[in-house]
Amino acid sequence: MHILVCVKEVIDPEIPSSAFRIDAATRTPDVAGAAYVTSVFDANALETGLKLRDAIGGTASVSVLSIGKKSAELILRKALGCSANAAVLVADDAIVEPDPAGIATTIAAVVRKFAREGKPVDLVLTGRQAADVEHGQTGGMLAEALGWPALTFVSKMHPTADGIEARREVEDGHMLVHARPPFVVTITNDETNQPRLAKVRDVMMSNRAKIPAWSLADLELTPADVTPRVRILELATSTRENRCEFIDGDSPAAKADTLVARLRELKLV
Numbered sequence: 168m169h170i171l172v173c174v175k176e177v178i179d180p181e182i183p184s185s186a187f188r189i190d191a192a193t194r195t196p197d198v199a200g201a202a203y204v205t206s207v208f209d210a211n212a213l214e215t216g217l218k219l220r221d222a223i224g225g226t227a228s229v230s231v232l233s234i235g236k237k238s239a240e241l242i243l244r245k246a247l248g249c250s251a252n253a254a255v256l257v258a259d260d261a262i263v264e265p266d267p268a269g270i271a272t273t274i275a276a277v278v279r280k281f282a283r284e285g286k287p288v289d290l291v292l293t294g295r296q297a298a299d300v301e302h303g304q305t306g307g308m309l310a311e312a313l314g315w316p317a318l319t320f321v322s323k324m325h326p327t328a329d330g331i332e333a334r335r336e337v338e339d340g341h342m343l344v345h346a347r348p349p350f351v352v353t354i355t356n357d358e359t360n361q362p363r364l365a366k367v368r369d370v371m372m373s374n375r376a377k378i379p380a381w382s383l384a385d386l387e388l389t390p391a392d393v394t395p396r397v398r399i400l401e402l403a404t405s406t407r408e409n410r411c412e413f414i415d416g417d418s419p420a421a422k423a424d425t426l427v428a429r430l431r432e433l434k435l436v
Contacts, residue, residue: 168227168348169281171288172216173274174209174246176239177299178202187404194402196299205242208294210362212354213246215324216292217363220252223326228252230281230288234262234273240378247373248365259382261390269393271308276386278313289348290331295320295355300399306353316350322357 179202190197205213213231220227231246233239234257243254257273265273278288291313296303310317322341323334330347336355354360365373383389414429416422430436 175206206298212292214360248370266395267304275312310351
């Protein structure tokens with residue numbers, strides 16, 4: 168079984184909020200020196216895929232895909248260090264401000280390229296939503312682009328005699344679903360799919376691994392195929408104004424009377 172896990176490079180969410188800025192012209196975060204990490208739910212998806220591969224055994228494998236800038240190689244190497252079998256980066260200057268539809272189209276083209284190369288994909292795993300824009304739409308659009316079924320909000324997966332059993336988290340509990348590949352899965356977090364720690368030997372090997380970089384042409388796509396259907400028109404951080412007033416008075420009772428009067432004036436009581 169060939170499992171394809173999709174991961175996204177995002178700004179480290181642990182940066183101080185005071186350091187976070189938005190570039191109004193490009194409508195993107197502008198945080199000097201910020202570290203980039205794997206989107207949290209994508210990290211859960213990777214761990215789920217690795218556990219499923221290990222449970223299946225044999226020739227089962229996990230390939231990791233990222234679509235973005237050359238810098239995304241870092242999170243791909245981290246995935247290799249966690250024992251993923253292979254990684255591929257899709258980087259093309261024509262992919263500008265990608266929306267979920269463009270990303271889904273690109274992933275579907277990667278799946279078709281793997282099939283042409285004799286390495287057909289059986290399962291595609293994505294995070295339930297990205298840690299930055301949180302659209303949560305790529306998985307469903309990808310299933311539509313491939314013509315495959317989709318399972319959403321999955322927390323656990325294990326092989327059965329004739330397919331995969333998946334646990335879906337729903338509003339009032341969970342649902343067990345049996346499915347036969349191929350299909351698309353969006354992964355949510357669970358105590359069982361927290362990212363593993365990489366072994367030193369695997370990290371050293373990942374640093375030497377060759378990660379192929381595919382362009383749109385390699386995927387038999389054109390820039391028009393990934394033109395955003397939805398654009399972010401404005402992006403801004405919320406602003407808060409804080410004010411502090413000191414209540415004066417000759418005694419605690421006088422201060423209390425002044426406080427009550429002020430609260431009534433502000434229509435807070």
